[in-house]
Amino acid sequence: MRKQLTQGILAASLSFMAWSCNQSDPKPKGDYVDGVFVMTIGNFFDNNGSLSYFKRENRNAEMDAYAAANGSGLKGGIQDYGILNEKGAILVDNSNAGQDKVEIVNANTLEKIASIGAPDIENPRKVVFASESKLYVSCWGSDVNTNSTGYIAVVDLATNKVAKTIHIDKGPENMVFHGGKLYVGTTSFSDGRTLTIIDTATDQIVKTLDFSAAPTPVGIDANGRLWVGSGSELSKLSTDTYAKATFYAGSDASKTVGNLTFSLDRKTIFFALTSDWGAKGKIYKMGIDDSQINVTTPLINRMFSGMNVDPKQGLIYAAVNPGPVQSGYAVRYRTDGTVVDSIKVAASPIGFQFR
16 A cells, blocks of 8 residues: 555656646747648638648647747638748738738747738738748738739838739739749639739739639749649640640539649649539649640549648648538648548648648
8 A cells, every 4th residue: 555655646746747847848949940830711700710730740730839929819810821941921811801911920930020911911812932031912902802902912021011012903812933923823703814924023014824714823843834723724834935735624614623732843733623612522633744634533532622742741731621610630641642641730721831
């Protein structure tokens, strides 16, 4: 009995010491330098979106990393998170007018540096860094019904203020920065069909290219060509002459390509082919030198609310959204479509950012 009592006291003492250490040791700075962020919207009208975070070797996620670093949440749905070196920009879309913002943070610690809000930032969608001193934010503007007030906000990171706005009609959305040019697509909700090209040295529009449906620029492939999704088509363009080769994802024009992302070597493009406004769909792939798209055999036989490829490990990360008040999941796949594992994250995940 005495031996059991002694063991019990010892165990209790060790537990208390471990608890004390955990309580007294602050979270180390630079804790977000190597891992995966998941952008989540939450229940939009509750404005409870967050950045979930986990290290690649872990199976548990920190549900609100920004709140852990700053003491309070971001108060809105997280539309995008961009990082360049030690600086980050989080796009926050609040359901209440005038409450949207870009949050500039230390990318290593997530500690807040500055906020840029309305009227400079209204309905932000995507963010792209051009340099450590300049970033671009696509915004739908105040009129989300017609998207006639859309623009690109040019942010000076020396002052953390919007230095200029570039008007783009029909809801500017995805952007790709390459070779001193910013390629801007539009949202499918506005029926915009023009890819806008901006010279980032002057921040002037230098070219517009027409597509059959709303264009979504994806990125630059291993051969230096720009890929764009539009409706049920994929196109690759020369960044010099803008000559375009177009491929069709089957004969059903009512289906739409989406969730486009490149493989680690940028020689394969993964994409969803969806119907019913993205409610149904499957994942396919295409080699950048293929002569046509094969849609007879899906790579993954399900649909996701977001998808990206880890630039370190090459795994496909897919966002699963069971509902606005339920936890979401980040599911990891190999490039042959087999499942690796899944990690529970905050509600309504829509995308990923890697470090």
